[in-house]
Amino acid sequence: MCFGDKLSEEQIKEIGAIQRRVLTASGRFNLLNFWPRVTKVLLRNRWDQLFQLRNDLENALIPLIRARKEAKNDDDSDSVLAYVDTLLDLELPEEKRKLDEKEIVTLASDFINSGTDTTSTALQWIMANLVRYPHIQERLFVEIKGVGIEEEIGEDDLQKMPYLKAVVLEGLRRHPPVHFVLPHCVTEDTVLGGYSIPKKGIVNFMVADMGWDPTVWEDPMAFKPERFMADDGGEVFDITGSREIKMMPFGVGRRSCPGLGLALLHLEYFVANLIWRFEWKAMDGDEVSLEEKMEFTTVMKTPLMAHISPMKG
Known part of the structure; x- marks a missing residue:
């Protein structure tokens, strides 16, 4: 790319x-x-x-x-x-x-880092929860099987998997790769949330805390993809924030992440194919830890270790 x-x-x-x-x-x-x-x-x-x-x-x-x-x-x-x-x-x-060449180097480097580290971090968090909660993994596998996949899952197949999309959204809500968006600067004196922000003041948003707000999300620290499934009492969710903002792992508005669509495509594609091809289980006697560690992104303090075997059926 x-x-x-x-x-x-x-x-x-x-x-x-x-x-x-x-x-x-x-x-x-x-x-x-x-x-x-x-x-x-x-x-x-x-x-x-x-x-x-x-x-x-x-x-x-x-x-x-x-x-x-x-x-x-x-x-x-x-x-x-x-x-x-x-x-x-x-x-x-x-x-x-x-x-010039050096300017292109900087932009290409930003492009590569922004499009890989965040997505790979989100993928590991999602897979960790699928290992931790086998019933969610099983339901996802059943959905994929019901689509009639023969070989590799393609982009068109992903549109037929609402539970897959719910799993990815719940992963981004519960474990956003970055806990803050990039800082923004206000262009004029303004009031935000009751606070006076002077012109050129720096503003940031705690996107992780937004996704964990108990006044917005029921049982926010639990991993429940069903909250994004209308058939299960959840809601059809707009991650762009055009209707309302309940979480914003990609930011919202005109300066939201331009890679939003590509990131969701990659996450859905990799999660679906990894679950379709393999059964993922926790290592013997090893409970998957969801403890965090801050690097460039918020990663698993103990990287995911899992036992995988070819999926049968």
Whole structure:
């Protein structure tokens, strides 16, 4: 999706490794934003580490960007449109120029991290709950079987699985990958929730707490996909917040996550195929822990370990 070509396993591992370093080190370098002239003296080693990390990222991504640029110049009509293609075509009207390679590196890095770490984190939380609650896993399997799947579950098949969608929504409500959305800045003095917010004041929203609010959700800390099933007394839920906002793992409004649709597609696709192909059980004597740990996303403190076996029937 980012570079337009299927990369080799070696390339994928290289990009994954450097992107992981970028994610895990981001908090360490935040301090450098304050008084750069001072920190360049007092924290010289940390600045060197930042420059080295950036250099490694550019060395990994720039060859792929250049290869894509050459492919575009060759006018390959059979080639798919990739994210980098749109960046190569983008022009900055005020500056009357196109993006340079380093700017494209930054945007491509954001694209990869935003579209992978959050989704993989959400997937692990959902699978952990399916291991923890076998009756939910069984009901999901029965729904998939009822659709008449023969081999791999495709995108069209997912539209016939309302319980699958409920499982994914409940996973995002109970375990949103990020507990805060990206910070926003108000453009004028305003009042929000009874609080006066000055112009240019920074505002954030505790999306995890919204999804756990007992005044909105019955038994909020329980994992109950049925709450999103109209046939089970639940409700047809609008995650975009266009009608009302009860949870917002992707944010809401004009600046909600542009990857919302893709993330839901990936989560539904992977959960469905993993349940269709395998039976997931807890390891002997090992209860699945839902304790959290904060990294770039909110991950499982004890990563999921499960016994899987080919599904029969």
